[in-house]
Amino acid sequence: MSGTFTKSMARNIFYGGTVFFFLLLLALSFDTLQQLPKRDMRQNITPQIAEGKKIWETRNCIGCHTLMGEGAYFAPELGNVIVRYGDEGVKAFIQGRPKDGIPGRRSMPQFNFTDEQLDAIVAFLKHVNSINDANWPPNDQG
Amino acid sequence: MASTTSAPEEAPHSKRLPGDLAIWIFILAEMLAFAVFFSAYAFARAGNAEMFNLYQQTLNRNAGALNTLLLITGSWFVVLAVQAAHRDDNKGVSRNVALGILCGAAFLAVKVFEYAEKFGAGISLSTNTFYMFYISLTFFHFMHVILGMVILTAIWLQARKGAYTSQNSHGLESGAAYWHMVDLLWIILFPLVYVMR
Amino acid sequence: MQYKSQAVAKPYFIAAIGLFVGQILFGLILGAQYVLGDFLFPAIPFNVARMVHTNLLIVWLLFGFMGGAYFMIPEEAETELFSPKLALLMFWIFLVAGAATIVGYLAVPYATLAELTGNDLLETMGREFLEQPLPTKIGIVVVALVFLFNITMTVLKGKKTAIATVLLIGLWGLAVFFLFSFYNPVNVVLDKFFWWWTVHLWVEGVWELILGSFLAFVLIKTTGVDREVIEKWLYVIVTLTLITGLIGMGHHYFWIGTPEYWQWWGSIFSALEPIPFFAMTVFAFNMVNRRRREHPNRAAVLWALGVGVMAFLGAGVWGFLHTLAPVNYYTHGSQITAAHGHMSFYGAYAMLVMMMISYAMPILNGKAANSNKSQVVEMWAFWLMTIAMVFITLFLTAAGILQVWLQRVSDSPLPFMVVQEKIAIFYWAREISGVFFLIGLILYITSFFIGGDKKETA
Numbered sequence: 178m179s180g181t182f183t184k185s186m187a188r189n190i191f192y193g194g195t196v197f198f199f200l201l202l203l204a205l206s207f208d209t210l211q212q213l214p215k216r217d218m219r220q221n222i223t224p225q226i227a228e229g230k231k232i233w234e235t236r237n238c239i240g241c242h243t244l245m246g247e248g249a250y251f252a253p254e255l256g257n258v259i260v261r262y263g264d265e266g267v268k269a270f271i272q273g274r275p276k277d278g279i280p281g282r283r284s285m286p287q288f289n290f291t292d293e294q295l296d297a298i299v300a301f302l303k304h305v306n307s308i309n310d311a312n313w314p315p316n317d318q319g
Numbered sequence: 320m321a322s323t324t325s326a327p328e329e330a331p332h333s334k335r336l337p338g339d340l341a342i343w344i345f346i347l348a349e350m351l352a353f354a355v356f357f358s359a360y361a362f363a364r365a366g367n368a369e370m371f372n373l374y375q376q377t378l379n380r381n382a383g384a385l386n387t388l389l390l391i392t393g394s395w396f397v398v399l400a401v402q403a404a405h406r407d408d409n410k411g412v413s414r415n416v417a418l419g420i421l422c423g424a425a426f427l428a429v430k431v432f433e434y435a436e437k438f439g440a441g442i443s444l445s446t447n448t449f450y451m452f453y454i455s456l457t458f459f460h461f462m463h464v465i466l467g468m469v470i471l472t473a474i475w476l477q478a479r480k481g482a483y484t485s486q487n488s489h490g491l492e493s494g495a496a497y498w499h500m501v502d503l504l505w506i507i508l509f510p511l512v513y514v515m516r
Numbered sequence: 517m518q519y520k521s522q523a524v525a526k527p528y529f530i531a532a533i534g535l536f537v538g539q540i541l542f543g544l545i546l547g548a549q550y551v552l553g554d555f556l557f558p559a560i561p562f563n564v565a566r567m568v569h570t571n572l573l574i575v576w577l578l579f580g581f582m583g584g585a586y587f588m589i590p591e592e593a594e595t596e597l598f599s600p601k602l603a604l605l606m607f608w609i610f611l612v613a614g615a616a617t618i619v620g621y622l623a624v625p626y627a628t629l630a631e632l633t634g635n636d637l638l639e640t641m642g643r644e645f646l647e648q649p650l651p652t653k654i655g656i657v658v659v660a661l662v663f664l665f666n667i668t669m670t671v672l673k674g675k676k677t678a679i680a681t682v683l684l685i686g687l688w689g690l691a692v693f694f695l696f697s698f699y700n701p702v703n704v705v706l707d708k709f710f711w712w713w714t715v716h717l718w719v720e721g722v723w724e725l726i727l728g729s730f731l732a733f734v735l736i737k738t739t740g741v742d743r744e745v746i747e748k749w750l751y752v753i754v755t756l757t758l759i760t761g762l763i764g765m766g767h768h769y770f771w772i773g774t775p776e777y778w779q780w781w782g783s784i785f786s787a788l789e790p791i792p793f794f795a796m797t798v799f800a801f802n803m804v805n806r807r808r809r810e811h812p813n814r815a816a817v818l819w820a821l822g823v824g825v826m827a828f829l830g831a832g833v834w835g836f837l838h839t840l841a842p843v844n845y846y847t848h849g850s851q852i853t854a855a856h857g858h859m860s861f862y863g864a865y866a867m868l869v870m871m872m873i874s875y876a877m878p879i880l881n882g883k884a885a886n887s888n889k890s891q892v893v894e895m896w897a898f899w900l901m902t903i904a905m906v907f908i909t910l911f912l913t914a915a916g917i918l919q920v921w922l923q924r925v926s927d928s929p930l931p932f933m934v935v936q937e938k939i940a941i942f943y944w945a946r947e948i949s950g951v952f953f954l955i956g957l958i959l960y961i962t963s964f965f966i967g968g969d970k971k972e973t974a
Contacts, residue, residue, distance in 0.1 A: 182340035184678065184744060186493060187751035190345045194755045197466050198762040201459070205763070205781065209709065212445050212775045217705035227702045234642025234700075235630040240563025245772045246849030247708065248644055251550070251562050253932035254849060276558065283553035283933070286561050288627075305704055311779070313771035315846060318929040344752055348759060348791070355784045363780075444777045451777045 216309040229301025232294055241285070243319075245310050252283065254319030259299070259306045261317055267302065268295045337401075338493035346500045349463070353504050356459070357511060360452045367448060372516050374449040382433045383513040386426050387505060390464075393422030394502040397471070397495045404483040404491050412491065413478040416471055419498065423468040430461055456508055460501070467501040470494045517879050519590035521597035526880045527607050528583025529873045533961065535576035535614070536866070540954050542569040547947035551940050560622065567621050567647045573861065574645065575614045578656075580869030581690075581726055582610075582663055585683060587876045588733050589667045593674025598666050606659050606666075613655040617648055639700050643711055646697045653697060660691040678747035679732050682754055686725030693717045705773035712768045719861075720761040720789065720831075727868050728754045731800060731823060734875050738817050739807035749799050756792035764789045767839045771848055779841035786839040790832030793864075800824035813878060813885035815894040819871030822902060826863025834859055834909065846924050851916030851939075859909040867902075870960070877964065887968020894963035900956030907949040915942035 214220070233239075238255070239248040245256045258267055271290060278284030290298070336343065364371045396419040403411030437454075444451050474494045477483065483491040517523065545565045548555045556565070590597050597603060620629045626642070633649035635641045640650055648656070664687055671680050696713040732750040736743055766782025769775075800821050811817060834856040838847040847853070874894065878886045885891065922935045930938075 181336055181338075181489075182748060183489075184748040184751065186339040186490075187341040187748040187755075188678065190341050191751045191755045191758075193466065193470075194345060195758045195762075197462065198759045201462060202762045202765065204458075204462075205766075205778075206709075208444055209769070209774055209778075212443070213703075213705055213709075213773070215445075216775065217703055217773045219703050219705075222702055230702060230704060231639060234639065235627040235635065237563045237567065237626045237642050237647060239642065239644045240566050240647070241561075243849040244704075245708070247772065248849070249563065249566050250849060250851055250854055251546075251566070278554040278557040280554055281552065283549070283562070283936075284557045286558055308705060308773040310771045310773045311776050313845060313848065315924045316929045318923050318931055341748065341752060345755065348756055348788075351791075352759070352785065352788060355787060359780055359784055445775050451780065455777065455781065 218304060218307050218309075221304060221307065223300065225297050225300045226304045228294075229297035229299070229304075232290075232298055233301055236286075236288055244305060245308070246313060252285065254314055255302060256305050256308075256310070257314060257317060257319055259303050261319070264299045264303070267299055271295060271298070338496045339489060342493040342496055346496060349500065350504070353459075353507075356456060357507065360456065360511065363448055363452065370447065371449045374447065374453075375513070375516060378453065378513050379433050379436070380513050382429050383509050386429050387509050389422045389426045389429070390502045390505050393419045393426070394499055396422065397498050400478075401488060401491060401495050404488040405485050407485050409478070409481045409483075412483050413475055416475045416478055416491075420468055420471045420475065423464055423471070426464055427461070427468075430457070430464075453512055456512055460504055460508055463501050463504065467498045470497055517882065519596050521600040521603075522587050522590050522876075523880060524597065524600045524603040524607070525583040525587035525876060527604070528579050528586065529877060529880075531607070531611055532576045532579035532583060532869055533873070535572050535579065537957060537961070538618070539569055539572035539576060540950075540957055542566075542572065544947070544950050544954060547943065547950045550936075550943040551947065564621055564626070567626075568618055570645055571621070571647065572618065573866075575610075577865050577869060579610070580865075580872065581687070582606075584726075584730055584869065584872040584876070585663075585667050585687065587872070587880070588683070588730070589670050589680060590674075592677045592680040592733070593671050595670060595674035598669035598673065602662060602666050606662050609655065610659045613652055613659075617652045620649065621647075638698065640698055643697075643700065643707070645715055646711070656694065657691070660687075660694065664688060664691055677743070678750060679729050679736075682725050682732075682750060683729035686722045686729060689722030689725065690718060693722065708772045709769070709774060712765055716765045716768055717762075719865075720764060721758065723865065724757045724761065724792070725754050727823070727827070727864055728757070728796065730868055730872050731796065731820060734816060734820050734871055735800065735803045737875065738811040738813060738820065739803050740809040740811075741803045741806055746803060753792055753795050753799060756795055760785055760788040760792060767841075767844065770841050770844055783840045787836060789839070790828065790836050793828040793832035797824035797828045811885070813875060813891070815886070815891045815898070816871060816875035818895055818898055819867060819874050822898060823863065823867045823871055826859065826867055826902060826905075828863075829906075830856065830859030830861070830863035830909070834913075846920050847916065850919050850924075851912050852920065853916075855909045855912035855916055858912065859905060862901075862905045870898075886963070887966065889968045890963050890966040893959055893966055897956045897960035897963060900959060901953055902956075904949045904953035904956055908946050908953065911942045911946040911949060915939045915946070918942070 233244075238244075241249050241252040243250060243254045243256070246254065262270060271285075271288065272295065274285045274287045276287045396415045400412045400415035400419065403409075403415060437450075442450050442454075444454050471494060474483075474491055477490065542565050545556060545560065546562065546569055549557075549562050549565065586597060586603055620633070624632070626647075629649060630636075630641050633641075633651055635650060638650055640653060641647055646653075664684075667687070668684060671684060693714050696710050699710050701707050701710075728750050732746050735741065736746050762785075763781055764786035766778040767786040769778035769782055801824065804817060804821060838844050838852050838856065878884060886894070918939045919935050922930050922938060923932060
């Protein structure tokens with residue numbers, strides 16, 4: 178065994194370094210949780226927005242789209258879709274999807290939403306659009 | 320990593336690396352992280368020099384200078400501790416390590432005082448880019464001082480049992496090297512963030 | 517085989533490879549849908565196929581990790597597994613739960629699946645990679661805990677080597693951080709913030725401990741280099757991994773509503789994340805160069821070196837490409853991300869599991885290594901899959917650069933779908949590379965069935 182490079186020292190540094198950086202992560206996360214109310218618009222969250230998020234999740238929208246850049250990259254970013262299409266445009270698009278898709282093109286399923294559900298989705302997307310996400314995406318195209 | 324092949328080959332007393340290679344790798348990694356952080360500071364400052372200069376004036380430079388003195392003194396005590404170990408002076412080791420820890424504690428006390436004033440004024444990481452760097456860098460360093468003190472305390476406990484001798488000062492030297500790094504980083508951080516304009 | 521309870525690893529490995537095939541088939545479907553939009557629509561919409569693709573990946577890697585641990589831990593602890601029966605029972609539970617979940621994805625609409633499986637009790641579904649229904653998530657926790665109990669007890673009654681310790685920390689971390697998948701607040705920023713505590717702390721945190729540990733194990737066995745040397749470097753590497761990777765999580769907190777200081781913290785620390793991967797590559801090559809014996813299993817050694825190189829390229833280099841906040845502002849959520857995701861998962865984890873299987877399978881079958889013929893086929897498979905993955909990554913990177921340029925950087929940004937059509941050529945090229953990958957995979961499986969000339973007993 179080498180005198181100047183010991184396993185016990187390497188092990189102690191592993192434990193010490195890990196604990197150290199995990200504590201640092203906790204400290205930064207703690208600060209983030211303090212700051213979030215100023216950015217995430219939680220004061221505006223209504224039951225309708227909550228319902229919209231649930232529809233977003235149970236239709237697995239993230240499986241094709243991105244939301245604030247996270248998700249799949251098969252279909253457009255939706256964090257700012259309200260900016261592109263407007264409330265009514267978004268609803269009309271969702272409602273207008275043909276059941277069997279568009280021949281040869283990427284197709285979105287027809288979910289047969291009720292008007293309340295469409296309103297909830299729009300409310301949710303509007304809420305996401307209002308979040309202060311450091312001006313991302315770079316432009317309206319997402 | 321190149322040293323994997325030849326690390327242990329030096330003779331024990333001719334120009335050997337004090338302390339453990341593992342701590343030196345750790346020190347290098349830490350210094351690299353700080354170096355990148357310092358460069359980021361310089362980069363951000365270059366684009367915003369006036370704002371940085373303006374808020375720099377709100378920092379407590381006296382507290383910073385006092386802290387510099389405390390850490391250098393702490394490093395000095397740790398050097399004395401290593402020398403004491405090489406003389407097989409057990410009492411000297413534990414006394415000097417304890418004094419080093421005290422210097423660290425005093426540093427933390429001054430820092431807490433400084434933070435209390437800043438945080439009391441409602442300054443946070445999100446106030447502006449200058450304060451973001453000020454708090455990030457000093458707090459990151461603050462945590463290193465604590466880690467250094469934890470290491471020194473472990474060494475102090477060992478030293479009281481007479482663990483470090485002229486034949487075996489390996490652990491002590493490793494801890495001392497880390498403590499010197501904490502000192503060195505502050506000596507760069509203090510002028511960079513508090514003084515330089 | 518040194519300990520007969522190591523045999524429980526075999527079904528885990530077989531299941532892993534089987535699910536891997538499924539993952540690749542669905543990958544090809546996805547690739548086809550990128551260029552032939554309505555392919556299999558509405559029977560298997562893209563989101564369903566993608567869910568199957570990514571979930572199969574996670575499940576087969578978990579099978580591989582568990583199989584690898586069951587194989588490795590008895591040898592490290594120098595004692596029989598605490599309970600081989602429990603391990604087999606968990607195998608079947610996990611396999612059935614996994615298969616049922618995939619069938620669920622394919623058979624019923626996702627919203628119906630959510631309703632049927634109690635998503636209303638605790639809403640956890642519909643988030644990327646964590647799409648599993650509640651019972652599956654609970655199943656994963658149960659299986660993981662029983663598995664951890666089993667191997668922890670084994671280590672406790674036997675020797676506690678550094679390799680086993682690092683593996684245990686990695687696996688316990690895996691189980692603990694998965695618990696964040698049960699937390700899904702209405703506040704979408706909080707949701708995303710803690711979603712990463714599972715996803716990032718898995719793949720750029722604790723999984724890398726598993727990676728280091730498996731790699732160290734196979735290197736000790738195949739090179740004969742001193743355990744002491746390998747283990748201390750293992751500690752150094754996993755230290756570097758965690759000191760860069762934990763705060764490196766900040767690179768996911770740039771644009772999701774989290775405070776802007778993460779742009780600095782995340783950029784700085786994730787810029788350092790390639791270092792541990794580079795160290796791992798140098799480590800693997802160094803140990804192989806210093807080998808004290810010629811292990812007959814050359815294929816396993818090739819996989820070990822491959823893991824080092826490809827993890828460094830995929831996770832290190834391709835990660836660094838877009839990890840700095842000013843760059844990421846434009847590349848976030850583009851095909852660049854997809855390129856990085858493909859090569860890093862293949863390089864760091866898929867190859868890792870194949871390395872373990874490559875080393876362990878012959879031993880589980882009672883020989884030190886497969887026949888020369890079999891190994892040659894396996895090595896062909898290695899090169900085909902790896903090169904195919906390099907090309908998939910390059911084509912996606914090209915697609916990504918163009919996408920970013922046309923959609924985000926240029927003076928007159930084009931809509932998403934217009935851009936997608938303009939870059940379709942790269943998606944075709946990616947799909948063709950994917951077919952080569954599948955051929956490589958078929959070759960890989962074939963290699964298991966090639967008997968051969970020299971039979972050595974382990």
